[in-house]
Amino acid sequence: MNTSLSKRGQLASETIMRVDLDISFEALENQYDSITNPTGSFPLSIAENRLNWDVLKQKFQQIAAEHEIDDWVMGYTSPLGSMEFREAIANFYTRYLTVCPIDPLTIGCSPGATGIVEMTSILLADEGDVAAMPAPCYPVYRQDIGNIPLVKRYDIQTHSSLHEIQYGPLLNLEHLRHAKQEIQADGHQMKLLIITSPDNPTGMIYSEQHLEEIADWCISNNIHLIVNEIYGLSMIDINMPKITNDYSNRDPYTSFAQLMHRRKSDYLHHWYSFSKDFGISGFRVGLVHSHNAEFIKGFENYNLSHSVSNHTQWLLMHLIKDDDFMSHYIQENQKRLTNSYIAVVSLLKKHQVPYVPSRGGLFAWIDFSTYLSEQSEKAEMDLWMELFHSTGVLLTPGHGFGHAGYGFFRMVYPYVSFDLLTIALDKLDSFLTSKKMD
DSSP: OOOSSSSHHHHHHOSOOOOTTHHHHHHHBBBBBBTTTTTOEEEEOOOOOOHHHHHHHHHHHHHHHHHOOOOGGGGGTTOOOOOOHHHHHHHHOOOOOOOOOOOGGEEEEHHHHHHHHHHHHHHHOOOTTTEEEEESSTTHHHHHHHHHSSEEEEEEEOOOSSSTTTTTOOOOOOHHHHHHHHHHTTTTEEEEEEEEETTTTTOOOOOHHHHHHHHHHHHHHTOOEEEEETTTTTOOOOOSSSTTGOSSOOOOOOOOHHHHHOOOOOEEEEEEESSTSOOGGOOOOOOEESSHHHHHHHHHHHHHGGOHHHHHHHHHHHHTTTTHHHHHHHHHHHHHHHHHHHHHHHHHHHOOOOOOOOOBSSEEEEOGGGGGGSSSSSHHHHHHHHHHHHHOEOOOSSSSSSSSSSSSSEEEEEGGGGHHHHHHHHHHHHHHHHHHHO
């Protein structure tokens, strides 16, 4: 076919970002409203936390009304981010996220998590190198590391059924050795290992001891270990009576940055973004933290086209410097997330549907495999569409998350208010009941 585009441009034009993208936009344009659109959709496929926008919107309006914009906002600042912003980030990390000292000179920012993932991949890996990640894993990493960095994705299979990961992630050194050997046998080099904690889509967390074991292996093999803590402040209260029995492993959540602080290794890196914990993906602010001075310098030199608006930095700086607000916000976020999560798993328990007990994040990872007509990708996609067309509830199918198996679905339960979620769950309840009667 004749085209005016480059080979890269043609590939971008022909490659879908994610399997549920178009249908998600369809659902977004037809959202449920009890008065104006009672037959509308519930797009529980969009990874946004909308439970707290009322609180944040009021705070941002207050900041704009009470604070004069600083003069540095109007001019050029470092491509890493203004020093004022990075100092505020370092203090925010130390107080709330990492709970260890952070030097602002070890921080860089780009527009959203996507910008951070792309820039990190460009600087740490060459074309054709491989980034490994335990499956299931965020589908769009494939594009984030592949479109411009031209890095390949390798999904590490650690389990086949959900009950195997009931007590936490299974990634071990044997998995890593096998992945490295298989990648090398294919003529490539494993340069990156990407882990998310709390995980997307399972909500599992990695213990400090587990991360230390993985980090030691990566350092000894000259492989960059990156831990994405983008959901690090969105924790589930596992002490709530309705869910507490789901958790026999109650290891506390510990930021990977603490291990980085002790090791100061060039092969350990940390990602964060305001998109998920704060539900402001439209602000487009992602962050990388690394003790690799050469990496940070390269980030500064390459990041000019990925700079974050100074006005956005200024606004967020005032938000995270308000300790009273931040403490209240984090507690309220956990409360609202937990209430919604309990509503979801209560329904799953009613129908004896397997799921991974979540420690944090915005997701429920659900096994609907017994509702498939057969164990195949087609049957999974058919069930996905049947559920959507019957109820308006849109989930994300497991296809694309890199896990071997069929019938797994991700639900983003905080995309809608608790009241709307209960309506969506009622519709899902009726659907599952009817499927049992078929």
